[in-house]
Amino acid sequence: MRNKEIAYQIGTTEQVIKNYLRKVYDKLGVSDASNSRSTACTISLLKTYMQEAEAIPMPPVTQITPLRAKM
Numbered sequence: 001m002r003n004k005e006i007a008y009q010i011g012t013t014e015q016v017i018k019n020y021l022r023k024v025y026d027k028l029g030v031s032d033a034s035n036s037r038s039t040a041c042t043i044s045l046l047k048t049y050m051q052e053a054e055a056i057p058m059p060p061v062t063q064i065t066p067l068r069a070k071m
Contacts, residue, residue: 001009003017021033030036 007014
């Protein structure tokens with residue numbers, strides 16, 4: 001939705017919406033909506049990857065043999 005449409009839906013002005021969006025962009029470290037969408041996609045992909053990585057079974061620590069240096 002456009003800023004004007006959002007403002008109408010929640011009963012405020014377009015400038016208030018712009019101010020809120022600027023604060024969100026600043027917190028994300030981006031400069032505009034296209035950068036924020038790109039950042040959101042990256043974060044979503046990272047979250048998915050981390051969830052999948054946690055689902056991979058890992059051997060218990062007791063089964064891992066420590067490496068020893070040869071002398």
